[in-house]
Amino acid sequence: MSSNRQAAASSPWRAPILFAVLAILFVLEGTVRNGLFSGSWNTALAILNMGLISAITALGVNMQWGYAGLFNTGVVGFLAIGGLAPVLVSLPPVEGAWAAGGPRLIGSLLVGLGTLALAKIVYTRTRRAWAVALVLIAGFVAYRWLFDPAVSAIEANDSARTGNIGGLGLPVLLSWLVGGAFAAAAAWAVGKVALGLRSDYLAIATLGIGEIIVAVLRNEDWLARGVKNVASIPRPVPYEIDLQQNPAFVDFAGRWGLGVAEASGIWVKLCYLSLFLVVLLAIILLAQLALKSPWGRMMRAIRDNEVAAEAMGKDVTARHLQIFVLGSAVIGIAGAMMITLDGLMAPNGYNPLRYTFLIWVMVIVGGSGNNWGSVLGAILIWFLWIKVEVWGPNLIGVLVGPLPDGDIKAHLLGSAPHMRFIAMGLVLLLVLRFAPRGLVPEK
């Protein structure tokens, strides 16, 4: 068994063949119309685009897990905080919001951060709990005194349409970097506390920060309108409706023999696709270069034998913090890209099963420690995740076809969508056990 795996791992054709299989799946999805595939290029490209974003997320997770063995269970939170960036960067400023309470709001946030910093200084200088508590209480009161009226004023400002602080009106592509920076900052705070302790602690702490970030997005209406959602986030690519009204494009679509509605959808998706590919390839390139550098060798040495690396004078915790922040930044970039693709910030959509643990399935299936493996695993698992939603009921429909109509048949049909959770869990467990190095193992 293990010798087989070894042999397969050494085959240079393994990854290209798997990617070719993946490509065939997408071509089938785009061209063949039957019970398995939709036969629509629009659908195929939509799956692929989201697959690429998942791939970037998986790359971030793979940096943390594959390079350093860090288990981040708050992926959903880092995606969400990255998704905040397009809202704050690219939306046009909300009229009156800044005047209503902007400076006061910024002031309150600074007071909040300042309180934490001061508490830290007081603690290191005096080591007295009561002094720290005093600082924290005073700081909290000051923070709330500044924060509450500012928030009420901003949220009262045209609350039916906006009620949030608005954005800076900058290009949306810039927000992708900002999203990375947001996630990096959150990761630094968590990592600073939870790294260097027992390995499960990081998993638990990140689970917490993930839930809290999503809760903040849901409830802080001044920030991104909470569950009222922010729609119409500017796009970096043309709008379908503009294309459809552009005679040159109509002409172009006609030459390909496509309806103009379909053609415009495909065109927009191809534009996104190329943007995402550029980001993905850039990140892979940087990651591969980093991995081959002395820094990357050190990271792997630490992962493979923490004790020995520590004995050689490497500051393991500091390296872990570095890689944790970097990986989270990549996840944040993916989060910003996702919101840009959707054009919509809807905090209720951030479900940890879908955005944390499914990403983990992707990384493990693809091959932890291998960047191309993560990309392959991400796109493949995403494709299956979407298609199983269709295939499951179809399959059960075929299976229960002979049964008479009734409660049991209805229940079985209705339960089909839940099957994919079981299926994904089983895939994760089976790969972890029987092929722990994944589809494309680390070299």
Add this chain to the structure above:
Amino acid sequence: MDILNALVAFLNFVFIPAAAYGAQLALGALGVTLIYGILRFSNFAHGDTMAFGTAITILTTWGMQSLGISLGPLPTALLALPVGIAATALLVLGTDRAVYRFYRVQKAAPIIFVMASVGVMFVMNGLTRLVIGVDEQRFDDGARFIIAVRDFREWSGLAEGLALRSTQALTVVVTAIVCAALFWFLNRTKAGKAMRAYSDNEDLALLSGIDPERVVRLTWIIAAALMTIAGVLYGLDKSFRPFNYFQILLPIFAAAIVGGLGSPVGAIAGGFLVAFSEVAVTYPWVKVAGYLFPGWEPGGLLQLLGTEYKFAVSFVILIVVLLFRPTGLFRGKSV
């Protein structure tokens, strides 16, 4: 009078809900801490296993109700509980056989166990959805209140009312019984002592002739009972929604870590600490303050944090413990 009113408001809105919630967290944290002590990993499937056990119990409850079986003033779910526990025990034993045992033999790193538990979490989540769906379910029957607000007002003549729901009282009583039984088992029986010995020093337990697989099986069965009871009590108290059981994982972990992973006493203390902090921080104190300081207009709700952020409380407690005392209050396993 006003002091009494303030006290009643405090009992009604803070103390009683927090005590019930704390008892539920304590049972959950006990399960986490036992599994950590014996199997040495943080079980991420804990919440979803609780949900599964509760779902089976609910289905059994419905079956009993349709047969006309009831427990009078007590919820029928108590009668259905053994069925839920048995089903959950079978499930976790099967999981251990199919998943965790392999890694135990391999002596895999703890983080691999954690990851496997994530896979198990997915499967359990799907199973729960399969058997009961994703919607909210209420399954409490029997008497709703031990003390109703109106009765209390008439009896005491106070402006403030006090309610004690039967599910709240039941939660605390059942938790007390379960904890007493667990501690009796761990401290007085040979099998329980063997579990503690295994948790303390695995190699020496082996040398003493303790069968590790037997200890592990016993641990899963006890954990299954704790999980199902915690899940059913939580569901009776707050209604059953599978997703809530995933979210409760964070406060449960926080409780277990605050107490010191591997320490059963710590888990109970941690459960109540987390619950009381959560309720106290998210409760709007303006009413209590109004009774205590008549004439004071605070101009706000005196709520430190919105209820939406109750998980932040667990998180902050977790962070403070990790920063200052990573082994927890009761000195659990070393870092």
Add this chain to the structure above:
Amino acid sequence: MIQSQPQTTQPFLSAQAMRGGYGKADILHGCTLTVDQGQIAVIVGPNGAGKSTAMKAVFGMLPLREGRVTLGGQDITALSPQERVRKGMGFVPQTHNIFPTMTVEENLEMGAYIRDDDVRQTLAQVYDLFPAVAEKRRQAAGELSGGQRQQVAVGRALMTRPQLLMLDEPTAGVSPIVMDELFDRIIEVARTGISILMVEQNARQALEIADIGYVLVQGANRYTDTGEALLADPEVRRTFLGG
């Protein structure tokens, strides 16, 4: 059964020509150890000589490539450590040899885990042997001093009423006074007819109480003699006992 075999030709424990190690490289290269009933046998030697490894091999914690181990005339080479405990062997590891959060009494009870009969008499014997820990029977073993912890560890191993007690550096990390006290207790144990096999860093003091001493070098016997004779041997003194 034991009596049926002449003691002179068949020692109680006999480990003959043991070869083996953890990975591909052997650590033991033909190591032989024997202990007669009620004897104290001591293994000494430089660091890395394979002393602890030899103990583990005798106890079945190390797979042997060659050689065989017999106890009371019975071949136990293929048995697991747990099975050897049932055959009458007791083992006290060098470190992590107690259950720290359990009380002293519970530690001893766990030592007797495999026994189904009444253990109170054995418990009383152990408390007689170690009066200091008897006073602390309700206290967590992890809170005791180093010497007392070693006593608990030895007591735990005695709870199965072993015929052979194996001690891996019982005096590591304890003060000289406590060491003497421990050695006295070990002699007392041996007087009750229990054979003792132990590894010791404090070679000189250990050989003083040894009926038989083994000097191990690179996984093989270099010198084997009575403790007294080894102490008197100038070559042994110069090389292994520091003059």
